[in-house]
Amino acid sequence: MKLIIDCGSTKADWVIIDGVNILKRFKTEGFNPNYTDKDTITKIILNESSYKEYVSSISKIYFYGSGCGNIDNRIKVKEILESLFVGSEAEVTHDMMAACRSVLGNESGVVCILGTGSNSCYYDGETITEQSVSLGYILGDEGSGSYIGKKLLRDYCYKIMPEDLCLKFENEYDVKLETVIRSTYHSAQVSKYFASFAKFAYDNIENKYIYDLCSRCFDEFIDNFVTRYESVKKRDVGFVGSIAFYFQNIIKERLERRGFVLGKIVKEPIDGLIEFHCC
Template sequence: MILIADGGSTKADWILLDSLGKVVLKTRTEGLNPAVFPGDLLKKRVEENKDFQFYKNKIEEVYFYGAGCGTKKPTALLKSILESFFIKATVVVKEDTYAATYAVTTKPGIVCILGTGSNSSYFDGKNIINGVPSLGYILMDEASGNYFGKRLIRDYYYKRMPKRYLKKFEDQFDVDPDVIKRNVYKENNPNTYLAHFAEFIFRNDRNAYSDKVLEKGINVFFKTRILTYPQIKNVPVHFVGSIAFFAKDIIEKVAKKYDVELGSIVRRPIDGLIEYHRRKINLEKI
């Protein structure tokens, strides 16, 4: 049996395939970003999933594709946790850019992630080449959920948000400054906490203000994470993630502005991952 995971900071989707590639189980855990969460919390989130208990000793391979798995130390941490839980399995942990790529293309292209965080990479048809390493939600993550969440909080406090949206924002979120500061500076998951404010843009009717916020952030992402690739004029650009999915119209507008060819825009890469691993299973049988 093969267990596949698409993991972010907010959640991780898991799919269990049998030896024929049939889906046996679909389940979900809370986010498992090893660059953000401590080891004991990661371990707890895996162990708390009741669906794993019946199958854990039957699983032979685990493939985890996740945010925060682009550098050695956090990747090794999560790998050791998964190996200690799925004791009979070979465990492979890769960055989420691999999941995004496998989900949208088998040909050369630039693949972008816009979810709780953001990232991009170039796929040459065989290898995934990262451009600029991601430094996370404080220093980077342009056009991500936490990027837009920070923008909305600032606009609310600086009164740059239209008046009729100020009240809506107050009704939907706890905007007490002490609550915000505690969650950002003292609690776990500050990037996920910030990202949930971005829901305001998509939970309410889109308008001139929200479109301006989205367009500015996506413009920055194009400039820093897409236009910097020398292959940009020769390959399509694909997007994966909830922010990308719901802001598709803005992405199309900005892509047209920069004369960039758009490829697929997919909300969740897990379905593409299933097909990728099914192909691997079939090839191994040949």
């Protein structure tokens, strides 16, 4: 049996397959090893019971994860998985490879991630030959859910957000200053906290302030993550992630303003990964 895990900072998709048959499919809390220690990751996995009846039968684990571009993080996750699934071999790689295999299969092109975080790469059909620098939610992640959410939260606190939206924001979230400070500076899941506000942007996208804020965020993403690839204007730009999926109309518009073409968008790459690993 094989276990496929596509793990983002917010949530993870798990699938257990035997040949071409899907035995179990479920979601768990996600994590990013850049910001989550070994004990916390272990607890997150152990808290899920859906896989436990198959533990002894799983021989191969394919783990795709945010933050796993770093070799130390890959080793950390591999050690955790192989200690919990005794007798299995874990192959750990980063979420960009999951995006490439899901969107392009064996074709070449530019693939972008826009979810809780953001990234992009050029894929030649087998390997990633060029990749953007991922600076994380503090320095980077332009266009992502955490980036949009952080902008909204900051504008609310500074009273830049229009008054009518401030009232709606207060009704939907606990945004008392002490809560914001505590959640921002004393939480292990800050990027997830920021990203939780992105839904407000989607729900109010017709508002000019929200539309303009999102436009600026996606323009920054395009500047830093799309224009860097020389061949990009000759190819469609593919996307993976919930932000790309829900904001695809405005992303399409911002890309076309720069002369780019929006390609395939996949909300969750797990379906493409099932097809890839069933072969």
